[in-house]
Amino acid sequence: MPITTVLVANRGEIAVRIVRACRDRGLGTVAVYSDCDRDALHVRLADRAFALEGNTAAETYLRIDVLVDVARRSGADAVHPGYGFLAENEEFAAACADAGLVFIGPSADAIALMGSKTAARDVARRAGVPLVPGSDGPLPDGLDDTALRRVADTIGFPLLVKAVAGGGGKGMRTVQTAADLSHAVRAAKSEAGSAFGDSAVYFERQIVRPRHIEVQLLGDRFGTVQPFVERECSIQRRHQKVVEESPSPVMTTDLRRRMAAAARSIAETVGYTNAGTIEFLVDASGGFYFLEMNTRLQVEHPVTEMVTGIDLVEWQLRIAAGERLTIDPARALDPRGHAIECRVYAEDPDRGFLPSPGRIVALRQPSGPGIRDDSCAVPGYDVPVYYDSLISKLVAWGEDRPQATARLRRALREYEIHGIRTTIPFFSWLLAQADFEAGAFDTTYLDRLLAVRAGDTFATPSEDDETLAVVAAAITAHRRAGRQAAGGLSSGARSAWTQAGRLSGLR
Amino acid sequence: MLFEIEVNGRTRQVTIERARVGHGRYRVSIDGVPSTVDAAAVASNTLSLVFPDDGGRSCAVGVEETSSDTLTLHVNGARVPATIDGARLRRTAADAKGSGEQIVLSPMPGKVLRVLVGEGDEVAARQPLVVVEAMKMENEMSAPRPGRVKRVLVTAGTSVEAGRVLVIVE
Numbered sequence: 001m002p003i004t005t006v007l008v009a010n011r012g013e014i015a016v017r018i019v020r021a022c023r024d025r026g027l028g029t030v031a032v033y034s035d036c037d038r039d040a041l042h043v044r045l046a047d048r049a050f051a052l053e054g055n056t057a058a059e060t061y062l063r064i065d066v067l068v069d070v071a072r073r074s075g076a077d078a079v080h081p082g083y084g085f086l087a088e089n090e091e092f093a094a095a096c097a098d099a100g101l102v103f104i105g106p107s108a109d110a111i112a113l114m115g116s117k118t119a120a121r122d123v124a125r126r127a128g129v130p131l132v133p134g135s136d137g138p139l140p141d142g143l144d145d146t147a148l149r150r151v152a153d154t155i156g157f158p159l160l161v162k163a164v165a166g167g168g169g170k171g172m173r174t175v176q177t178a179a180d181l182s183h184a185v186r187a188a189k190s191e192a193g194s195a196f197g198d199s200a201v202y203f204e205r206q207i208v209r210p211r212h213i214e215v216q217l218l219g220d221r222f223g224t225v226q227p228f229v230e231r232e233c234s235i236q237r238r239h240q241k242v243v244e245e246s247p248s249p250v251m252t253t254d255l256r257r258r259m260a261a262a263a264r265s266i267a268e269t270v271g272y273t274n275a276g277t278i279e280f281l282v283d284a285s286g287g288f289y290f291l292e293m294n295t296r297l298q299v300e301h302p303v304t305e306m307v308t309g310i311d312l313v314e315w316q317l318r319i320a321a322g323e324r325l326t327i328d329p330a331r332a333l334d335p336r337g338h339a340i341e342c343r344v345y346a347e348d349p350d351r352g353f354l355p356s357p358g359r360i361v362a363l364r365q366p367s368g369p370g371i372r373d374d375s376c377a378v379p380g381y382d383v384p385v386y387y388d389s390l391i392s393k394l395v396a397w398g399e400d401r402p403q404a405t406a407r408l409r410r411a412l413r414e415y416e417i418h419g420i421r422t423t424i425p426f427f428s429w430l431l432a433q434a435d436f437e438a439g440a441f442d443t444t445y446l447d448r449l450l451a452v453r454a455g456d457t458f459a460t461p462s463e464d465d466e467t468l469a470v471v472a473a474a475i476t477a478h479r480r481a482g483r484q485a486a487g488g489l490s491s492g493a494r495s496a497w498t499q500a501g502r503l504s505g506l507r
Numbered sequence: 508m509l510f511e512i513e514v515n516g517r518t519r520q521v522t523i524e525r526a527r528v529g530h531g532r533y534r535v536s537i538d539g540v541p542s543t544v545d546a547a548a549v550a551s552n553t554l555s556l557v558f559p560d561d562g563g564r565s566c567a568v569g570v571e572e573t574s575s576d577t578l579t580l581h582v583n584g585a586r587v588p589a590t591i592d593g594a595r596l597r598r599t600a601a602d603a604k605g606s607g608e609q610i611v612l613s614p615m616p617g618k619v620l621r622v623l624v625g626e627g628d629e630v631a632a633r634q635p636l637v638v639v640e641a642m643k644m645e646n647e648m649s650a651p652r653p654g655r656v657k658r659v660l661v662t663a664g665t666s667v668e669a670g671r672v673l674v675i676v677e
Contacts, residue, residue, distance in 0.1 A: 355642040357615055361571060362552035385615050385669075388643055413584050418552055418571040428584050455633065461585035466514050469580035469587035470537055472554050472568035473512050474523045475546045476578060477591050478533070481508060 003078040003102055003321045004028060007071045008046065009092075010082030011061060013376040013392055014299075015042035018080045021313035030074040032067065034060040036384040041376045048074055055386050061085045064092050068099045078102040078320060084388070087296040088115050088167075104320040106219075106274050106295050113270055114293040117164050118202050124290035127265040132281055132289040134204035138164045141200075145182045152181055155205050161185050163192035164200040167292075169239025171195055174206060207289065209442040210281035212236065213248050215263035216304045218275055218315050220325040225267045227260040228304050229335040231277075234443050235430070237353070237450070242423070243430065244300035245340040246307045249401060249439025252286075259288055260333060266293065275301075275316050281443075299343070299393065302374055306339035306397040308332055338404040339397045342412070344375075346389035348421035350457045357385045361419035366411035370397040370404070373411075383420055391422065401439065405431060425459035513590040532559075608657070609650040611674040617641030619665040619673070628656045630676060637661065637673045650676040 005028035008018045015031065019042055022029045031046035035055050043049045050070045052060035060066075062085060071079055079096050081104070086092035093108035105111070114120045118137045125131060133155055139148070152159060152175070161184050163171025171192030173184035185201060193199035216228040232248035233241045247256075263278040277298050279291040301312050308331055319325070347353040360381045365373050375392030383389060396411055398404030412428045433449065435441055461469065510521045519538050526532040532545045545557040552571065558564040569581030573588070580587045621638040624630060635647035636656070654676040661673050 352647060354646050355615060355644065357642070362550070362569065364550075364553075364569075385642055416553075416569050416581050418569060418579070418581070425584060425586070457585075459585040461515070461582060461587045465582040465585050466587060467537065468556065468566060468568055468582050469514055469589055470512050470519055470521060471535055471542070471544055471556065472546075472570060472580050472582075473514075473578050473589040473591060474510055474521045474535055474537075475533060475544070475554060475556075476570050477510050477512075478508055478523050479548070 001102055001320075001322050003104075003317065005030060005074070005076045005078070006104070006317070007032070007067070007074060007076035007079045007101075008042065008082070009061070009067050009079050010085055010087075011037055011040060011042060011376075011387065012390060013374050014082040014297075015040075016045060016376050017374055018082060018313060019045045021311065021317060022080075024311075024314065025317055027317065028076075030070065030076045032061070032070055034386070036382070036386060039380075039382065041378060041381075050074060055384070057085065057387060061387075064089070064095050067092075068095050068101070071096075071099065071101050076101065078104055078317075080104040080316070081296065083296050083299055088294070090115065102320050104274065104316050105297075106272055106276060110270055110272050111295045114272075114276075114295050115165070117162060117166065117292055120293050121290065123269055123293075124266055127262070127269040129262040129266055129290045130288065132204050132207060132291060135202045138200040138202050139185075148181055148185060149178055152178065152203055155203050158206040158208075160204045160206050161188040161201050162204055163188065163196055163198070164202055165196040165198040166192055167294075171201065172239065207281050207283050209444050210234075210283055211248070211250065211442050212241075212279065212291075213251075213259070213282050213288070214277050214279040214298075215259055216275070216277050216298075216301065216312070217263055217267050217272075218312070218319065218325060218327070219267050219272045220319050221273055221322060222324055223268070223271070224325045225264045225272065226325050226327050226329060226332050227263045227267075228310075228332045229307060230256060230259060231300055231303055233300060234441050235436075235446050236443050237446050241300065242343050242345075242446070243340065243427070244303055245338065245401075245404075246303040247335045247338065250282075255282075255286055255288070256333065262288070262290070266290070274319050275312055299390070300341055302372060302393060302395045303339040303341050306372065306395060307335035307337055309336065337397055337399045338401040339395055340401075340404045340408050341393050341395040342408065342427045343390060343423070344392045344394055344415070344427075345423045346383040346391050346420050347423055349423050349426035350421075353423070353426075354421075355385070355389050356421035357383045357389065358420045359383075360391075360417055362416070363418070364414065364416040365392075366394070366414035368407070368411070370407050371395070371411045372397070373415075377417075391417075394427075402437075405437065425457070429458045511592050514587055609652060609654060609676040610672055611636060611648050611650050611676065612670055612672045613639050613641075613648065613667045615641050615669050617646070617667055619661045619663055619667060620645060621663055622659060622661065624656050624659065624674070626656050626659055630654060630656060636676075639667065639673070648673055650674070652676075 006022045007030045008015045019029045029046040031043050031049040032052050033043045034052050054060050079101050081087040090108040090112040093103045096103040158176045161173045173188040175184045188201050189199040211234045213230050219225045231246045233244045235243035275297045277294045280288045281291050282288045346356045348356045363379045372395040377391045396404050396408035409431050512521050522536045526534050543560050547555045549555050554568045571579040573579045577590045617639045620640045624636050632653050633649045637648045639646050657677040658675045
């Protein structure tokens, strides 16, 4: 089933990534865009682009019917769903298949099976992989408080109430003691119902200060599964990953071998094809437990690509086209060097990471050896309010973790964005923390660190910085006043200033 | 020329004139402390500064015009807001209306999930006042300084647009 033209059913930086991979292989590309995404980079990088009327995700990037129709009209023979939106929606995968389109991802059945957290746990159990202790299956509706308590007691406290259809930290509540149980179940069910359309929940023991370590894998249609060197994703803010790296600073050869084998075993149990990731929690004594499986390409896939030299999106396309995996297992599992990624969000870290949509007035992206920036931002780009605010993923590779860290710090210093707030100053601060440098952290680390932090801004200027700012301000004011005089503009300090500013912008 | 430039709460008296020698060279004095700087505008938003009397020290400052009398300078990864001759203007505005009033507004469209305070409540700096759901997240809106809630203008369930006033704290 050769593929010739791919509909990229997504937006933002991942749409750019997919278009590039398709171009690398000489495939045609079709982009889709909502009203506010008309100016987006992925639109002008693709060969053809089709409008999706509306702005909200529900009106646009989640419209299965519209997307399948665009594929038909554009002559695309394959669809890449990216991540988020419909990437893990089995109805979309099935609709593509029904329309004769190659879905660049796993089968609809695999998505449905592993998308249910409790069904996925069953699979892991069958595959002989240790699980985070938890309830067998979703909690039946209408259990009274006593019955809930009985189930919880078999699992032990502290525990998490989690959405069966969930992900991304939504529909989750932590329960320290039995007294909080009923309330937490009600709250989690309510949030799950509105976020995922399914209020079913289950219980899972909360492992104290675990590390989140995940294993990327690829599966071809001939039954070959190739696991990759792990990614460490423990730096999370409210269950959202913000920094990822590969390999894990605490990994041993033996643990890597066992986790890779466990991941492979799960994928083989369900006959998994294309890209996927098995997420594990690892406790302080090196015990690992299956958490869940993501049946799609993940945001943080670049760190794996940087330490293996393997292009995961390219392989997604090749597997979908029916090719066999020919990856040397040593290359996939033995990392070369170290890679660290920061997610640059349009959020203001000095105001509790408040979203900061708006126009990027100026932009300077970092570069140099070992620096990769997967971005959709250009000067003049309007960060929309309708979707999440990921602008770019800045990744640094080094021969070892200290060099990767040094390069990432240097790249963050070079990264300048005007017009909106971003998490860049927060990352500069984080990468200077002693525990980060030592690789000594777990999934509770960042939230704890932020909680005890006093209210200083993340990038507090020194007195010397202030002096430089004053010098620059004075020079700017002097130049503008000079232009105002030369241009004969009307006086009135404020309005002339703005006009002079506009003039200088035209140069 | 003489400017009053305020950075980080401190106003500095700054004189600046072109030096006779050298294109782009200025003599700057900040609160009486002189220096010579060579400035080049590289790209529309960046100044390259070289200080010939300071061992040739070189740095770049990003210049962002955030309003008609304020700039945000980007120096070594820090954002430094600067107001030029703004003290005079701010005093006028403060006289015009009750000074110290803090208007808490929603910076983006969304929906009010919860109102956490009532009129008359005393609130601390950065204490959450209203929770607005936007961009798939719950955002807590607060006022930067302590005060008393003067008016609450929204309730849970209100849809808000960018710029909508949520709470006034005096």
